Amino acid sequence: MDPVALQVGIDVGAVFADAEVYLRQLVNFVVAFLLVYIVGRLAFVPLVKRALSARGFDEGVLGLADSVAAGIVLFAAVAVAFSVAVPGASLTAFAALGGALALAIGFAAQDLIGNFVAGVFILKDEPFRVGDWIEWNDTAGRVEEIDLRVSRVRTFDNEQITVPNGELANNAVKNPVAYDTLRQKFVFGIGYDDDIDQATDILVEEAEAHGEILDDPATSVRLTELGDSAVGLQSRFWIDDPDRSDFVRVRSEYVQAVKERFDAEGIDMPYVHRQLTGEVEVVEELAEP
Incomplete structure (x- = not known):
């Protein structure tokens, strides 16, 4: 056999041998990855959610746990796949993955970790919940x-x-539905010549007449403003099981009832009006030639 052909044959055989090894490693990697990932997604992730759900955690915690468990499954699948594909390089694979993960975390640390920690504290302290x-x-x-x-x-x-x-x-968050009741305030303006006690009685009576305004705590009225054209009476009333749509509707119905009652009782609800006075002076000058 020609030496050149023999040399070529040896090289081709080596290439095919290497290709077979690489192909086997690729197949082992894919099979191991899919096996671990599928088992993890079908068994580990639901198990974590069921365990937390049995302990009474809300939807926010369950969603967070689902994301964390899915990340763990993905990392484990990649690590196991490397170990199966290249048995002698398992430690190297873990080190490479750990280094890549540390590098990624380092780049995103200021934003990602900060928001992650904030999310943990939100779920722990519960300043609000899903649905609030x-x-x-x-x-x-x-x-x-x-x-x-x-x-x-x-x-x-x-x-x-x-x-x-x-x-x-990191900012102040108001949660109006954190408690079972919610107090609302509205300022009604009446004229300086109107009877404050009569207007106060009307505000309390109309609140008591509304079926969704609580009697306990009772509605209270305070004189809070002496404006340019009106005396301000602030009505403070409470509603039960607060929801935004409910409190907006209840407040609107209450304000409308008070306005109609004021009109019927002859109590004025003045508004600011301004009148501009003055004069315009016209100056005529002769143009010089």
């Missing part, structure tokens, strides 16, 4: 999901806002 109506930074809406990094809020205009957990954890 919250207000922050001149924005309001109902919490739909508390995830690993962000929370999703549906506004009352039916828009979805994705909010980093750090923003909610």
Whole structure:
């Protein structure tokens, strides 16, 4: 046999041998990855959710646990697949994956870890829960999901806002539905010549007549303003099991009832009006030639 042909034959055989090894390793990697990933998704993730659900955790915690468990399954699948594909390089594979993970975390640490920690504290301290109506930074809406990094809020205009957990954890958040009752306040203006006691009685009576305004705590009225054209009476009333749509409707019905009662009783609800007075002076000058 020609030496050149023999040399070529040896090289081709080596190439095919290497290709067979690489192909076997690729198949082992894919099979091991799919096996671990599928088993993890079908068994481990539901098991974690069932365990937390049995302990009474809400939907926010369950959603966070689902994300964390899915990440663990993915990492484990890749690590096991490397170990099966290249048995002698298992430690190297783990080290490479750990280094890559540490590098990724380092780049995203300021944002990702900060929001993750904020999410953990939100779930632990429970300033609000899934389904609560919250207000922050001149924005309001109902919490739909508390995830690993962000929370999703549906506004009352039916828009979805994705909010980093750090923003909610580091700013003042008002939760009007945190308790069983909610107090509302509204200032009614009456004229200076009107009877304050009569107007106060009307405010209390109309609150008592409304079926969704509580008798206990009772409605109270305070004189809070002496304006330019009106005396301000602030009515403070309570509603039960507060919800935004309910309290807006109840307040609207109450204010309308008071306005109609004031009109019937002859109590004025003045508004500010201004009259501009003065004169205009016209100056005529002759143009010089």
